[in-house]
Amino acid sequence: MKKPELLVTPHNIEAIELLAEAGADAFVVGEQRYGLRLAGEFGREEIKKAIEKAHSKEKKAYVAVNAIFHNDIANELDEYIAFIKEAGADAIIFGDPAVLMAVREVAPDMPLHWNTETTATNYFTCNYWGKRGAVRAVLARELSMDEMIDIKEHAEVAIEVQVHGMTCMFQSKRPLLGHYFEYQGKVMEIENRREAKNMLLYDKERGNKYPIFEDKNGTHIMSPNDICMIDELEEMVEAGIDSFKIDGILHSPEYLLEVTRLYRQAIDLCVEDSEQYEEVKEELLEKIEELQPEHRPLDTGFFFKETVY
Structure with a gap:
Protein backbone atom coordinates (compact mmCIF):
# COMPACT_ATOMS: atom_id res chain seq x y z
CA MET A 1 0.00 0.00 0.00
CA LYS A 2 1.36 3.40 -1.02
CA LYS A 3 2.08 5.83 1.78
CA PRO A 4 0.60 9.30 1.10
CA GLU A 5 2.74 12.41 1.29
CA LEU A 6 2.34 14.51 4.44
CA LEU A 7 2.29 18.13 3.26
CA VAL A 8 2.65 20.97 5.80
CA THR A 9 2.55 24.79 5.63
CA PRO A 10 5.50 26.11 7.72
CA HIS A 11 5.54 29.55 9.32
CA ASN A 12 9.24 30.24 8.70
CA ILE A 13 12.53 28.69 7.59
CA GLU A 14 13.45 27.58 11.11
CA ALA A 15 10.27 25.51 11.32
CA ILE A 16 11.14 23.46 8.25
CA GLU A 17 13.90 21.47 9.92
CA LEU A 18 11.73 20.75 12.98
CA LEU A 19 8.73 19.77 10.86
CA ALA A 20 10.90 17.53 8.70
CA GLU A 21 12.13 15.75 11.81
CA ALA A 22 8.51 15.47 12.98
CA GLY A 23 7.61 13.62 9.79
CA ALA A 24 6.56 16.15 7.14
CA ASP A 25 7.40 15.07 3.59
CA ALA A 26 6.83 18.38 1.79
CA PHE A 27 6.23 22.07 2.42
CA VAL A 28 4.26 24.95 0.90
CA VAL A 29 6.13 28.27 0.87
CA GLY A 30 5.65 31.56 -0.95
CA GLU A 31 5.06 35.28 -0.63
CA GLN A 32 1.70 36.98 -0.27
CA ARG A 33 2.05 38.96 -3.49
CA TYR A 34 1.75 35.73 -5.47
CA GLY A 35 0.40 33.13 -3.01
CA LEU A 36 -2.96 32.83 -1.30
CA ARG A 37 -3.51 32.40 2.46
CA LEU A 38 0.01 31.37 3.44
CA ALA A 39 0.84 30.28 6.99
CA GLY A 40 4.11 32.22 6.75
CA GLU A 41 5.51 34.97 4.54
CA PHE A 42 8.63 33.99 2.59
CA GLY A 43 10.50 36.62 0.59
CA ARG A 44 12.68 35.54 -2.33
CA GLU A 45 15.81 34.92 -0.28
CA GLU A 46 13.72 33.03 2.26
CA ILE A 47 12.16 30.91 -0.49
CA LYS A 48 15.65 29.96 -1.69
CA LYS A 49 16.73 29.06 1.83
CA ALA A 50 13.49 27.16 2.51
CA ILE A 51 13.97 25.05 -0.62
CA GLU A 52 17.61 24.40 0.30
CA LYS A 53 16.61 23.43 3.84
CA ALA A 54 13.88 21.08 2.62
CA HIS A 55 16.18 19.43 0.10
CA SER A 56 18.90 19.02 2.72
CA LYS A 57 16.39 16.90 4.65
CA GLU A 58 15.40 15.04 1.45
CA LYS A 59 11.99 16.71 1.50
CA LYS A 60 10.12 18.64 -1.19
CA ALA A 61 9.22 22.33 -1.37
CA TYR A 62 6.31 23.71 -3.40
CA VAL A 63 5.92 27.43 -4.13
CA ALA A 64 2.40 28.90 -4.03
CA VAL A 65 1.56 31.09 -7.05
CA ASN A 66 -2.20 30.83 -6.60
CA ALA A 67 -3.30 34.36 -5.73
CA ILE A 68 -5.99 36.24 -7.65
CA PHE A 69 -4.00 38.16 -10.26
CA HIS A 70 -4.78 41.47 -11.89
CA ASN A 71 -2.87 42.62 -14.97
CA ASP A 72 -0.06 44.35 -13.09
CA ILE A 73 0.96 41.21 -11.20
CA ALA A 74 0.14 38.83 -14.07
CA ASN A 75 2.76 40.70 -16.11
CA GLU A 76 5.36 39.84 -13.45
CA LEU A 77 4.79 36.09 -13.62
CA ASP A 78 7.43 35.25 -16.23
CA GLU A 79 10.14 36.80 -14.10
CA TYR A 80 8.84 35.32 -10.85
CA ILE A 81 8.52 31.80 -12.24
CA ALA A 82 12.01 32.04 -13.71
CA PHE A 83 13.18 32.83 -10.17
CA ILE A 84 11.28 29.83 -8.75
CA LYS A 85 12.86 27.55 -11.34
CA GLU A 86 16.32 28.87 -10.52
CA ALA A 87 15.63 28.39 -6.80
CA GLY A 88 14.99 24.69 -7.41
CA ALA A 89 11.36 24.34 -6.32
CA ASP A 90 9.81 20.91 -6.75
CA ALA A 91 6.48 22.26 -8.02
CA ILE A 92 4.37 25.39 -8.41
CA ILE A 93 0.87 25.58 -6.93
CA PHE A 94 -1.41 27.52 -9.31
CA GLY A 95 -5.02 28.31 -10.07
CA ASP A 96 -4.89 31.01 -12.74
CA PRO A 97 -4.19 29.98 -16.38
CA ALA A 98 -1.82 32.98 -16.54
CA VAL A 99 0.58 30.96 -14.39
CA LEU A 100 0.31 27.97 -16.72
CA MET A 101 1.12 30.19 -19.71
CA ALA A 102 4.12 31.71 -17.93
CA VAL A 103 5.42 28.28 -16.92
CA ARG A 104 5.19 27.05 -20.51
CA GLU A 105 7.23 30.06 -21.56
CA VAL A 106 10.04 30.11 -19.00
CA ALA A 107 9.96 26.79 -17.09
CA PRO A 108 8.28 24.14 -19.26
CA ASP A 109 9.58 21.24 -17.16
CA MET A 110 8.25 22.64 -13.85
CA PRO A 111 5.60 20.36 -12.24
CA LEU A 112 2.29 22.10 -11.57
CA HIS A 113 -0.26 21.49 -8.81
CA TRP A 114 -3.69 22.84 -9.74
CA ASN A 115 -5.39 24.45 -6.73
CA THR A 116 -8.36 26.79 -7.07
CA GLU A 117 -9.66 26.08 -3.54
CA THR A 118 -13.32 25.52 -4.53
CA THR A 119 -13.75 24.37 -8.15
CA ALA A 120 -11.93 21.01 -8.04
CA THR A 121 -15.17 19.10 -7.51
CA ASN A 122 -15.06 16.43 -10.27
CA TYR A 123 -12.50 14.29 -12.05
CA PHE A 124 -13.33 15.73 -15.48
CA THR A 125 -12.00 19.13 -14.40
CA CYS A 126 -8.96 17.56 -12.71
CA ASN A 127 -8.15 15.66 -15.90
CA TYR A 128 -8.74 18.79 -18.02
CA TRP A 129 -5.95 20.56 -16.17
CA GLY A 130 -3.87 17.38 -16.24
CA LYS A 131 -3.95 17.44 -20.02
CA ARG A 132 -2.71 21.04 -19.87
CA GLY A 133 0.29 20.37 -17.67
CA ALA A 134 -0.84 19.81 -14.07
CA VAL A 135 0.50 16.71 -12.34
CA ARG A 136 -1.67 17.14 -9.23
CA ALA A 137 -5.13 18.45 -8.37
CA VAL A 138 -6.00 19.81 -4.92
CA LEU A 139 -9.60 18.86 -4.17
CA ALA A 140 -12.17 21.30 -2.83
CA ARG A 141 -12.75 21.06 0.92
CA GLU A 142 -16.51 20.93 0.35
CA LEU A 143 -16.41 17.38 -1.06
CA SER A 144 -17.52 14.27 0.81
CA MET A 145 -15.23 11.30 1.41
CA ASP A 146 -17.12 9.25 -1.21
CA GLU A 147 -16.76 12.01 -3.80
CA MET A 148 -13.01 12.29 -3.13
CA ILE A 149 -12.50 8.55 -3.49
CA ASP A 150 -14.53 8.51 -6.71
CA ILE A 151 -12.41 11.34 -8.12
CA LYS A 152 -9.20 9.49 -7.19
CA GLU A 153 -10.46 6.36 -8.93
CA HIS A 154 -10.94 8.22 -12.22
CA ALA A 155 -8.25 10.92 -12.00
CA GLU A 156 -5.29 10.96 -14.37
CA VAL A 157 -3.35 13.20 -11.98
CA ALA A 158 -2.22 12.89 -8.37
CA ILE A 159 -4.83 13.94 -5.78
CA GLU A 160 -4.22 16.12 -2.70
CA VAL A 161 -6.71 16.41 0.16
CA GLN A 162 -6.63 18.69 3.20
CA VAL A 163 -7.03 16.57 6.33
CA HIS A 164 -6.44 19.20 9.01
CA GLY A 165 -6.97 22.93 9.48
CA MET A 166 -9.28 25.77 8.55
CA THR A 167 -11.49 26.30 5.53
CA CYS A 168 -11.91 29.72 3.94
CA MET A 169 -15.60 30.66 3.78
CA PHE A 170 -15.33 34.16 2.31
CA ILE A 221 -13.16 34.80 6.88
CA MET A 222 -12.43 31.26 7.99
CA SER A 223 -14.58 28.38 9.23
CA PRO A 224 -15.45 28.28 12.95
CA ASN A 225 -14.09 24.71 13.21
CA ASP A 226 -10.87 22.97 12.19
CA ILE A 227 -11.06 19.90 10.00
CA CYS A 228 -9.46 16.92 11.75
CA MET A 229 -9.35 13.54 10.02
CA ILE A 230 -6.63 11.85 12.05
CA ASP A 231 -9.02 9.06 13.09
CA GLU A 232 -10.60 8.65 9.63
CA LEU A 233 -7.64 8.09 7.31
CA GLU A 234 -8.13 4.43 6.33
CA GLU A 235 -10.45 4.83 3.34
CA MET A 236 -8.36 7.57 1.79
CA VAL A 237 -5.12 5.64 2.25
CA GLU A 238 -6.69 2.51 0.75
CA ALA A 239 -8.02 4.59 -2.15
CA GLY A 240 -4.50 5.81 -2.89
CA ILE A 241 -4.93 9.53 -2.15
CA ASP A 242 -1.48 10.92 -2.92
CA SER A 243 -1.07 13.78 -0.47
CA PHE A 244 -2.56 14.73 2.91
CA LYS A 245 -2.27 18.42 3.77
CA ILE A 246 -2.09 20.04 7.20
CA ASP A 247 -2.84 23.76 6.95
CA GLY A 248 -1.16 25.74 9.72
CA ILE A 249 -2.72 29.11 8.96
CA LEU A 250 -3.59 31.06 12.15
CA HIS A 251 -2.10 28.34 14.33
CA SER A 252 1.18 28.61 16.27
CA PRO A 253 4.37 26.88 15.08
CA GLU A 254 4.28 24.77 18.23
CA TYR A 255 0.76 23.58 17.46
CA LEU A 256 1.68 22.73 13.87
CA LEU A 257 4.75 20.80 14.97
CA GLU A 258 2.86 18.59 17.40
CA VAL A 259 -0.03 17.99 14.97
CA THR A 260 2.50 16.97 12.31
CA ARG A 261 4.03 14.42 14.69
CA LEU A 262 0.61 12.94 15.42
CA TYR A 263 -0.39 12.68 11.77
CA ARG A 264 2.96 11.11 10.92
CA GLN A 265 2.25 8.43 13.49
CA ALA A 266 -1.29 7.95 12.22
CA ILE A 267 -0.27 7.64 8.55
CA ASP A 268 2.56 5.21 9.29
CA LEU A 269 0.32 2.98 11.39
CA CYS A 270 -2.49 3.16 8.87
CA VAL A 271 -0.19 1.84 6.14
CA GLU A 272 2.02 -0.52 8.15
CA ASP A 273 -0.20 -1.81 10.97
CA SER A 274 -3.88 -1.06 10.44
CA GLU A 275 -4.95 -3.00 13.54
CA GLN A 276 -2.78 -0.86 15.78
CA TYR A 277 -4.06 2.27 14.03
CA GLU A 278 -7.59 1.22 14.96
CA GLU A 279 -6.48 0.82 18.56
CA VAL A 280 -4.76 4.22 18.92
CA LYS A 281 -6.66 6.54 16.58
CA GLU A 282 -9.05 7.76 19.29
CA GLU A 283 -6.07 8.52 21.52
CA LEU A 284 -4.45 10.51 18.69
CA LEU A 285 -7.65 12.51 18.25
CA GLU A 286 -7.80 13.23 21.97
CA LYS A 287 -4.23 14.56 21.89
CA ILE A 288 -5.14 17.01 19.16
CA GLU A 289 -8.27 18.05 21.03
CA GLU A 290 -6.05 18.95 23.98
CA LEU A 291 -3.99 21.21 21.70
CA GLN A 292 -6.95 23.03 20.19
CA PRO A 293 -7.59 26.72 21.01
CA GLU A 294 -10.84 27.13 22.90
CA HIS A 295 -12.54 28.94 20.01
CA ARG A 296 -11.48 26.31 17.43
CA PRO A 297 -13.47 23.07 17.94
CA LEU A 298 -12.68 20.09 15.70
CA ASP A 299 -14.98 18.45 13.18
CA THR A 300 -14.75 16.42 9.97
CA GLY A 301 -15.71 19.24 7.63
CA PHE A 302 -17.79 17.99 4.69
CA PHE A 303 -16.23 14.52 4.59
CA PHE A 304 -19.42 12.88 5.85
CA LYS A 305 -22.13 15.30 4.79
CA GLU A 306 -23.44 16.69 1.55
CA THR A 307 -22.57 20.23 0.53
CA VAL A 308 -25.38 22.42 -0.79
CA TYR A 309 -24.00 25.19 -3.02
Missing part, protein backbone atom coordinates in the same frame (compact mmCIF):
# COMPACT_ATOMS: atom_id res chain seq x y z
CA GLN A 171 -12.73 36.31 0.57
CA SER A 172 -12.72 39.93 -0.52
CA LYS A 173 -9.83 41.59 -2.31
CA ARG A 174 -10.51 44.61 -0.10
CA PRO A 175 -8.81 44.91 3.31
CA LEU A 176 -12.16 45.23 5.08
CA LEU A 177 -10.75 45.24 8.61
CA GLY A 178 -8.04 47.66 7.64
CA HIS A 179 -10.61 50.07 6.28
CA TYR A 180 -12.72 49.69 9.42
CA PHE A 181 -9.75 50.45 11.69
CA GLU A 182 -8.81 53.44 9.51
CA TYR A 183 -12.36 54.76 9.86
CA GLN A 184 -11.93 54.54 13.62
CA GLY A 185 -8.53 56.23 13.46
CA LYS A 186 -6.75 53.10 14.68
CA VAL A 187 -4.49 52.38 11.71
CA MET A 188 -2.14 49.50 12.59
CA GLU A 189 -2.59 50.16 16.29
CA ILE A 190 -4.60 47.03 16.88
CA GLU A 191 -2.22 44.39 18.19
CA ASN A 192 -4.24 41.39 17.12
CA ARG A 193 -4.49 42.78 13.59
CA ARG A 194 -0.75 43.37 13.39
CA GLU A 195 -0.01 39.85 14.63
CA ALA A 196 -3.05 38.19 12.99
CA LYS A 197 -4.12 36.67 16.30
CA ASN A 198 -7.64 35.95 17.48
CA MET A 199 -9.52 38.33 15.20
CA LEU A 200 -12.98 36.80 15.35
CA LEU A 201 -16.44 37.46 14.00
CA TYR A 202 -18.90 36.35 16.67
CA ASP A 203 -22.23 34.83 15.64
CA LYS A 204 -24.24 35.10 18.83
CA GLU A 205 -27.22 33.18 17.46
CA ARG A 206 -25.15 30.07 16.62
CA GLY A 207 -22.41 30.59 19.19
CA ASN A 208 -19.74 30.44 16.47
CA LYS A 209 -16.52 32.46 16.23
CA TYR A 210 -15.14 32.92 12.72
CA PRO A 211 -11.40 33.73 12.52
CA ILE A 212 -10.44 36.59 10.22
CA PHE A 213 -7.19 36.61 8.25
CA GLU A 214 -5.91 39.59 6.29
CA ASP A 215 -3.01 39.57 3.83
CA LYS A 216 -2.09 41.35 0.61
CA ASN A 217 -4.84 39.39 -1.14
CA GLY A 218 -7.53 40.96 1.05
CA THR A 219 -9.79 39.73 3.83
CA HIS A 220 -10.50 36.06 4.48
Whole structure:
Protein backbone atom coordinates (compact mmCIF):
# COMPACT_ATOMS: atom_id res chain seq x y z
CA MET A 1 0.00 0.00 0.00
CA LYS A 2 1.36 3.40 -1.02
CA LYS A 3 2.08 5.83 1.78
CA PRO A 4 0.60 9.30 1.10
CA GLU A 5 2.74 12.41 1.29
CA LEU A 6 2.34 14.51 4.44
CA LEU A 7 2.29 18.13 3.26
CA VAL A 8 2.65 20.97 5.80
CA THR A 9 2.55 24.79 5.63
CA PRO A 10 5.50 26.11 7.72
CA HIS A 11 5.54 29.55 9.32
CA ASN A 12 9.24 30.24 8.70
CA ILE A 13 12.53 28.69 7.59
CA GLU A 14 13.45 27.58 11.11
CA ALA A 15 10.27 25.51 11.32
CA ILE A 16 11.14 23.46 8.25
CA GLU A 17 13.90 21.47 9.92
CA LEU A 18 11.73 20.75 12.98
CA LEU A 19 8.73 19.77 10.86
CA ALA A 20 10.90 17.53 8.70
CA GLU A 21 12.13 15.75 11.81
CA ALA A 22 8.51 15.47 12.98
CA GLY A 23 7.61 13.62 9.79
CA ALA A 24 6.56 16.15 7.14
CA ASP A 25 7.40 15.07 3.59
CA ALA A 26 6.83 18.38 1.79
CA PHE A 27 6.23 22.07 2.42
CA VAL A 28 4.26 24.95 0.90
CA VAL A 29 6.13 28.27 0.87
CA GLY A 30 5.65 31.56 -0.95
CA GLU A 31 5.06 35.28 -0.63
CA GLN A 32 1.70 36.98 -0.27
CA ARG A 33 2.05 38.96 -3.49
CA TYR A 34 1.75 35.73 -5.47
CA GLY A 35 0.40 33.13 -3.01
CA LEU A 36 -2.96 32.83 -1.30
CA ARG A 37 -3.51 32.40 2.46
CA LEU A 38 0.01 31.37 3.44
CA ALA A 39 0.84 30.28 6.99
CA GLY A 40 4.11 32.22 6.75
CA GLU A 41 5.51 34.97 4.54
CA PHE A 42 8.63 33.99 2.59
CA GLY A 43 10.50 36.62 0.59
CA ARG A 44 12.68 35.54 -2.33
CA GLU A 45 15.81 34.92 -0.28
CA GLU A 46 13.72 33.03 2.26
CA ILE A 47 12.16 30.91 -0.49
CA LYS A 48 15.65 29.96 -1.69
CA LYS A 49 16.73 29.06 1.83
CA ALA A 50 13.49 27.16 2.51
CA ILE A 51 13.97 25.05 -0.62
CA GLU A 52 17.61 24.40 0.30
CA LYS A 53 16.61 23.43 3.84
CA ALA A 54 13.88 21.08 2.62
CA HIS A 55 16.18 19.43 0.10
CA SER A 56 18.90 19.02 2.72
CA LYS A 57 16.39 16.90 4.65
CA GLU A 58 15.40 15.04 1.45
CA LYS A 59 11.99 16.71 1.50
CA LYS A 60 10.12 18.64 -1.19
CA ALA A 61 9.22 22.33 -1.37
CA TYR A 62 6.31 23.71 -3.40
CA VAL A 63 5.92 27.43 -4.13
CA ALA A 64 2.40 28.90 -4.03
CA VAL A 65 1.56 31.09 -7.05
CA ASN A 66 -2.20 30.83 -6.60
CA ALA A 67 -3.30 34.36 -5.73
CA ILE A 68 -5.99 36.24 -7.65
CA PHE A 69 -4.00 38.16 -10.26
CA HIS A 70 -4.78 41.47 -11.89
CA ASN A 71 -2.87 42.62 -14.97
CA ASP A 72 -0.06 44.35 -13.09
CA ILE A 73 0.96 41.21 -11.20
CA ALA A 74 0.14 38.83 -14.07
CA ASN A 75 2.76 40.70 -16.11
CA GLU A 76 5.36 39.84 -13.45
CA LEU A 77 4.79 36.09 -13.62
CA ASP A 78 7.43 35.25 -16.23
CA GLU A 79 10.14 36.80 -14.10
CA TYR A 80 8.84 35.32 -10.85
CA ILE A 81 8.52 31.80 -12.24
CA ALA A 82 12.01 32.04 -13.71
CA PHE A 83 13.18 32.83 -10.17
CA ILE A 84 11.28 29.83 -8.75
CA LYS A 85 12.86 27.55 -11.34
CA GLU A 86 16.32 28.87 -10.52
CA ALA A 87 15.63 28.39 -6.80
CA GLY A 88 14.99 24.69 -7.41
CA ALA A 89 11.36 24.34 -6.32
CA ASP A 90 9.81 20.91 -6.75
CA ALA A 91 6.48 22.26 -8.02
CA ILE A 92 4.37 25.39 -8.41
CA ILE A 93 0.87 25.58 -6.93
CA PHE A 94 -1.41 27.52 -9.31
CA GLY A 95 -5.02 28.31 -10.07
CA ASP A 96 -4.89 31.01 -12.74
CA PRO A 97 -4.19 29.98 -16.38
CA ALA A 98 -1.82 32.98 -16.54
CA VAL A 99 0.58 30.96 -14.39
CA LEU A 100 0.31 27.97 -16.72
CA MET A 101 1.12 30.19 -19.71
CA ALA A 102 4.12 31.71 -17.93
CA VAL A 103 5.42 28.28 -16.92
CA ARG A 104 5.19 27.05 -20.51
CA GLU A 105 7.23 30.06 -21.56
CA VAL A 106 10.04 30.11 -19.00
CA ALA A 107 9.96 26.79 -17.09
CA PRO A 108 8.28 24.14 -19.26
CA ASP A 109 9.58 21.24 -17.16
CA MET A 110 8.25 22.64 -13.85
CA PRO A 111 5.60 20.36 -12.24
CA LEU A 112 2.29 22.10 -11.57
CA HIS A 113 -0.26 21.49 -8.81
CA TRP A 114 -3.69 22.84 -9.74
CA ASN A 115 -5.39 24.45 -6.73
CA THR A 116 -8.36 26.79 -7.07
CA GLU A 117 -9.66 26.08 -3.54
CA THR A 118 -13.32 25.52 -4.53
CA THR A 119 -13.75 24.37 -8.15
CA ALA A 120 -11.93 21.01 -8.04
CA THR A 121 -15.17 19.10 -7.51
CA ASN A 122 -15.06 16.43 -10.27
CA TYR A 123 -12.50 14.29 -12.05
CA PHE A 124 -13.33 15.73 -15.48
CA THR A 125 -12.00 19.13 -14.40
CA CYS A 126 -8.96 17.56 -12.71
CA ASN A 127 -8.15 15.66 -15.90
CA TYR A 128 -8.74 18.79 -18.02
CA TRP A 129 -5.95 20.56 -16.17
CA GLY A 130 -3.87 17.38 -16.24
CA LYS A 131 -3.95 17.44 -20.02
CA ARG A 132 -2.71 21.04 -19.87
CA GLY A 133 0.29 20.37 -17.67
CA ALA A 134 -0.84 19.81 -14.07
CA VAL A 135 0.50 16.71 -12.34
CA ARG A 136 -1.67 17.14 -9.23
CA ALA A 137 -5.13 18.45 -8.37
CA VAL A 138 -6.00 19.81 -4.92
CA LEU A 139 -9.60 18.86 -4.17
CA ALA A 140 -12.17 21.30 -2.83
CA ARG A 141 -12.75 21.06 0.92
CA GLU A 142 -16.51 20.93 0.35
CA LEU A 143 -16.41 17.38 -1.06
CA SER A 144 -17.52 14.27 0.81
CA MET A 145 -15.23 11.30 1.41
CA ASP A 146 -17.12 9.25 -1.21
CA GLU A 147 -16.76 12.01 -3.80
CA MET A 148 -13.01 12.29 -3.13
CA ILE A 149 -12.50 8.55 -3.49
CA ASP A 150 -14.53 8.51 -6.71
CA ILE A 151 -12.41 11.34 -8.12
CA LYS A 152 -9.20 9.49 -7.19
CA GLU A 153 -10.46 6.36 -8.93
CA HIS A 154 -10.94 8.22 -12.22
CA ALA A 155 -8.25 10.92 -12.00
CA GLU A 156 -5.29 10.96 -14.37
CA VAL A 157 -3.35 13.20 -11.98
CA ALA A 158 -2.22 12.89 -8.37
CA ILE A 159 -4.83 13.94 -5.78
CA GLU A 160 -4.22 16.12 -2.70
CA VAL A 161 -6.71 16.41 0.16
CA GLN A 162 -6.63 18.69 3.20
CA VAL A 163 -7.03 16.57 6.33
CA HIS A 164 -6.44 19.20 9.01
CA GLY A 165 -6.97 22.93 9.48
CA MET A 166 -9.28 25.77 8.55
CA THR A 167 -11.49 26.30 5.53
CA CYS A 168 -11.91 29.72 3.94
CA MET A 169 -15.60 30.66 3.78
CA PHE A 170 -15.33 34.16 2.31
CA GLN A 171 -12.73 36.31 0.57
CA SER A 172 -12.72 39.93 -0.52
CA LYS A 173 -9.83 41.59 -2.31
CA ARG A 174 -10.51 44.61 -0.10
CA PRO A 175 -8.81 44.91 3.31
CA LEU A 176 -12.16 45.23 5.08
CA LEU A 177 -10.75 45.24 8.61
CA GLY A 178 -8.04 47.66 7.64
CA HIS A 179 -10.61 50.07 6.28
CA TYR A 180 -12.72 49.69 9.42
CA PHE A 181 -9.75 50.45 11.69
CA GLU A 182 -8.81 53.44 9.51
CA TYR A 183 -12.36 54.76 9.86
CA GLN A 184 -11.93 54.54 13.62
CA GLY A 185 -8.53 56.23 13.46
CA LYS A 186 -6.75 53.10 14.68
CA VAL A 187 -4.49 52.38 11.71
CA MET A 188 -2.14 49.50 12.59
CA GLU A 189 -2.59 50.16 16.29
CA ILE A 190 -4.60 47.03 16.88
CA GLU A 191 -2.22 44.39 18.19
CA ASN A 192 -4.24 41.39 17.12
CA ARG A 193 -4.49 42.78 13.59
CA ARG A 194 -0.75 43.37 13.39
CA GLU A 195 -0.01 39.85 14.63
CA ALA A 196 -3.05 38.19 12.99
CA LYS A 197 -4.12 36.67 16.30
CA ASN A 198 -7.64 35.95 17.48
CA MET A 199 -9.52 38.33 15.20
CA LEU A 200 -12.98 36.80 15.35
CA LEU A 201 -16.44 37.46 14.00
CA TYR A 202 -18.90 36.35 16.67
CA ASP A 203 -22.23 34.83 15.64
CA LYS A 204 -24.24 35.10 18.83
CA GLU A 205 -27.22 33.18 17.46
CA ARG A 206 -25.15 30.07 16.62
CA GLY A 207 -22.41 30.59 19.19
CA ASN A 208 -19.74 30.44 16.47
CA LYS A 209 -16.52 32.46 16.23
CA TYR A 210 -15.14 32.92 12.72
CA PRO A 211 -11.40 33.73 12.52
CA ILE A 212 -10.44 36.59 10.22
CA PHE A 213 -7.19 36.61 8.25
CA GLU A 214 -5.91 39.59 6.29
CA ASP A 215 -3.01 39.57 3.83
CA LYS A 216 -2.09 41.35 0.61
CA ASN A 217 -4.84 39.39 -1.14
CA GLY A 218 -7.53 40.96 1.05
CA THR A 219 -9.79 39.73 3.83
CA HIS A 220 -10.50 36.06 4.48
CA ILE A 221 -13.16 34.80 6.88
CA MET A 222 -12.43 31.26 7.99
CA SER A 223 -14.58 28.38 9.23
CA PRO A 224 -15.45 28.28 12.95
CA ASN A 225 -14.09 24.71 13.21
CA ASP A 226 -10.87 22.97 12.19
CA ILE A 227 -11.06 19.90 10.00
CA CYS A 228 -9.46 16.92 11.75
CA MET A 229 -9.35 13.54 10.02
CA ILE A 230 -6.63 11.85 12.05
CA ASP A 231 -9.02 9.06 13.09
CA GLU A 232 -10.60 8.65 9.63
CA LEU A 233 -7.64 8.09 7.31
CA GLU A 234 -8.13 4.43 6.33
CA GLU A 235 -10.45 4.83 3.34
CA MET A 236 -8.36 7.57 1.79
CA VAL A 237 -5.12 5.64 2.25
CA GLU A 238 -6.69 2.51 0.75
CA ALA A 239 -8.02 4.59 -2.15
CA GLY A 240 -4.50 5.81 -2.89
CA ILE A 241 -4.93 9.53 -2.15
CA ASP A 242 -1.48 10.92 -2.92
CA SER A 243 -1.07 13.78 -0.47
CA PHE A 244 -2.56 14.73 2.91
CA LYS A 245 -2.27 18.42 3.77
CA ILE A 246 -2.09 20.04 7.20
CA ASP A 247 -2.84 23.76 6.95
CA GLY A 248 -1.16 25.74 9.72
CA ILE A 249 -2.72 29.11 8.96
CA LEU A 250 -3.59 31.06 12.15
CA HIS A 251 -2.10 28.34 14.33
CA SER A 252 1.18 28.61 16.27
CA PRO A 253 4.37 26.88 15.08
CA GLU A 254 4.28 24.77 18.23
CA TYR A 255 0.76 23.58 17.46
CA LEU A 256 1.68 22.73 13.87
CA LEU A 257 4.75 20.80 14.97
CA GLU A 258 2.86 18.59 17.40
CA VAL A 259 -0.03 17.99 14.97
CA THR A 260 2.50 16.97 12.31
CA ARG A 261 4.03 14.42 14.69
CA LEU A 262 0.61 12.94 15.42
CA TYR A 263 -0.39 12.68 11.77
CA ARG A 264 2.96 11.11 10.92
CA GLN A 265 2.25 8.43 13.49
CA ALA A 266 -1.29 7.95 12.22
CA ILE A 267 -0.27 7.64 8.55
CA ASP A 268 2.56 5.21 9.29
CA LEU A 269 0.32 2.98 11.39
CA CYS A 270 -2.49 3.16 8.87
CA VAL A 271 -0.19 1.84 6.14
CA GLU A 272 2.02 -0.52 8.15
CA ASP A 273 -0.20 -1.81 10.97
CA SER A 274 -3.88 -1.06 10.44
CA GLU A 275 -4.95 -3.00 13.54
CA GLN A 276 -2.78 -0.86 15.78
CA TYR A 277 -4.06 2.27 14.03
CA GLU A 278 -7.59 1.22 14.96
CA GLU A 279 -6.48 0.82 18.56
CA VAL A 280 -4.76 4.22 18.92
CA LYS A 281 -6.66 6.54 16.58
CA GLU A 282 -9.05 7.76 19.29
CA GLU A 283 -6.07 8.52 21.52
CA LEU A 284 -4.45 10.51 18.69
CA LEU A 285 -7.65 12.51 18.25
CA GLU A 286 -7.80 13.23 21.97
CA LYS A 287 -4.23 14.56 21.89
CA ILE A 288 -5.14 17.01 19.16
CA GLU A 289 -8.27 18.05 21.03
CA GLU A 290 -6.05 18.95 23.98
CA LEU A 291 -3.99 21.21 21.70
CA GLN A 292 -6.95 23.03 20.19
CA PRO A 293 -7.59 26.72 21.01
CA GLU A 294 -10.84 27.13 22.90
CA HIS A 295 -12.54 28.94 20.01
CA ARG A 296 -11.48 26.31 17.43
CA PRO A 297 -13.47 23.07 17.94
CA LEU A 298 -12.68 20.09 15.70
CA ASP A 299 -14.98 18.45 13.18
CA THR A 300 -14.75 16.42 9.97
CA GLY A 301 -15.71 19.24 7.63
CA PHE A 302 -17.79 17.99 4.69
CA PHE A 303 -16.23 14.52 4.59
CA PHE A 304 -19.42 12.88 5.85
CA LYS A 305 -22.13 15.30 4.79
CA GLU A 306 -23.44 16.69 1.55
CA THR A 307 -22.57 20.23 0.53
CA VAL A 308 -25.38 22.42 -0.79
CA TYR A 309 -24.00 25.19 -3.02
